[in-house]
Amino acid sequence: MEAEKIRELKLQAAKTRKVTLEAIRTANSGHIGGSFSIVELLTILYFDKMNVNERNPHMENRDRFILSKGHCCPAVYATLAYRGFFPLEDMRGFRKLKGYLSGHMEMNHIPGVDMSTGSLGQGLSVGAGMALAAKCDQKDYRVFVVVGDGETQEGQNWEAAMAAGNYALDNLICIVDNNKLQLDGNCEEIMSPYPLDQKFKAFNWNVILCDGHSMQSLSDAIDQASERNGHPTAIIMDTVKGKGVSVFENQIRFHGGRPTEEEYKIAFQELDRAITDLEG
Numbered sequence: 001m002e003a004e005k006i007r008e009l010k011l012q013a014a015k016t017r018k019v020t021l022e023a024i025r026t027a028n029s030g031h032i033g034g035s036f037s038i039v040e041l042l043t044i045l046y047f048d049k050m051n052v053n054e055r056n057p058h059m060e061n062r063d064r065f066i067l068s069k070g071h072c073c074p075a076v077y078a079t080l081a082y083r084g085f086f087p088l089e090d091m092r093g094f095r096k097l098k099g100y101l102s103g104h105m106e107m108n109h110i111p112g113v114d115m116s117t118g119s120l121g122q123g124l125s126v127g128a129g130m131a132l133a134a135k136c137d138q139k140d141y142r143v144f145v146v147v148g149d150g151e152t153q154e155g156q157n158w159e160a161a162m163a164a165g166n167y168a169l170d171n172l173i174c175i176v177d178n179n180k181l182q183l184d185g186n187c188e189e190i191m192s193p194y195p196l197d198q199k200f201k202a203f204n205w206n207v208i209l210c211d212g213h214s215m216q217s218l219s220d221a222i223d224q225a226s227e228r229n230g231h232p233t234a235i236i237m238d239t240v241k242g243k244g245v246s247v248f249e250n251q252i253r254f255h256g257g258r259p260t261e262e263e264y265k266i267a268f269q270e271l272d273r274a275i276t277d278l279e280g
Contacts, residue, residue, distance in 0.1 A: 001219050005048075009043050009044055009215045010278055011275065011279060012082065013040050014244070014271060016043060017075075018272070018275065019078040020035055020039070020075045021245075021271070022092075023077070023091045024074055027096065028258065029258070031074070032242060033251070033255045035075035036075065036242050037240060038146060038212070038239070040213050040215060040243075041146070041177075042076060044219060044222065045065065045144060047083070051063045051141065054112070061141050063142045064130050064141060066144070068117055068121070068123020068124060069151050070105045073103070080110070080111070080112045085110075086110070086112075120150075121155070121156045124156075124161065124164075125160040127144075127145035127172055127174070128163050128164045130143045131171045131172035134171055142172075143173065144173050145173070145175065148177050148179075149176055149182070149196070150187050150190075152176065152196060158199070161174075161205065164203070165232060166204070168231065170229055170232060173222070173234075174200075176234060177212065181255065182255070196236050197209065200236075204231055206225070206231045206232070208225060208234070208236070209236050210236070210237055211237070222235070241255070242254050244271065245267040245270050246270060247259070248263075
């Protein structure tokens with residue numbers, strides 16, 4: 001990937017983080033940590049890799065995207081808005097009664113959303129169904145499913161993984177946001193889902209490890225995962241919860257907790273500085 005392209009994507013990621021945080025602050029509610037840890041992924045998917053059309057959100061052969069960890073929707077909303085699926089100013093209605101951007105993903109109200117999510121552990125099953133439907137209909141679209149590392153403690157994920165491997169769904173790409181923290185602590189200490197790579201391999205999946213905050217690493221991983229070789233692919237991203245703002249990074253209270261005014265001040269200063277540096 002060329003250096004200028006990487007700079008453009010990094011700039012978009014910084015802008016996405018700022019709009020995401022503005023929406024959460026306006027709502028006085030929202031999940032910062034897990035939203036910020038997937039921003040680079042969302043940016044490269046929607047601005048470089050996925051076949052989607054903001055003017056035709058229901059395009060038949062579009063790539064599908066499922067945010068199984070649906071509480072991290074603010075970053076997806078910001079990404080969709082920047083891509084042109086709906087006006088950016090509508091982000092001010094996040095979690096508002098008169099708005100349509102709810103606290104979990106809703107496909108019936110939000111252009112560009114392919115599955116309503118929020119109950120953890122269900123996205124990969126639906127994604128496998130979408131991928132199988134594509135095979136049956138002889139369509140070539142891909143299905144991307146983002147799951148949290150804590151979410152992999154849900155057993156339904158592994159039933160879906162078994163089915164996907166059995167049906168050779170090589171158009172299915174599961175991306176694990178491995179930020180190592182969940183709602184009430186460290187994933188490994190609460191109920192270790194590790195080793196994730198070996199578990200997916202046991203169900204006949206390809207497995208790719210990558211740096212979830214490196215545009216080049218993500219680009220290489222997605223390109224490799226898109227090669228059809230008879231197996232679904234799991235991309236396990238090494239990420240940092242709250243990435244991009246020093247006071248949020250690796251802090252469990254920002255799974256869903258509210259920053260103080262001083263923390264908001266620091267966050268917006270850091271994001272503005274990052275945007276200025278990347279624009280320059």
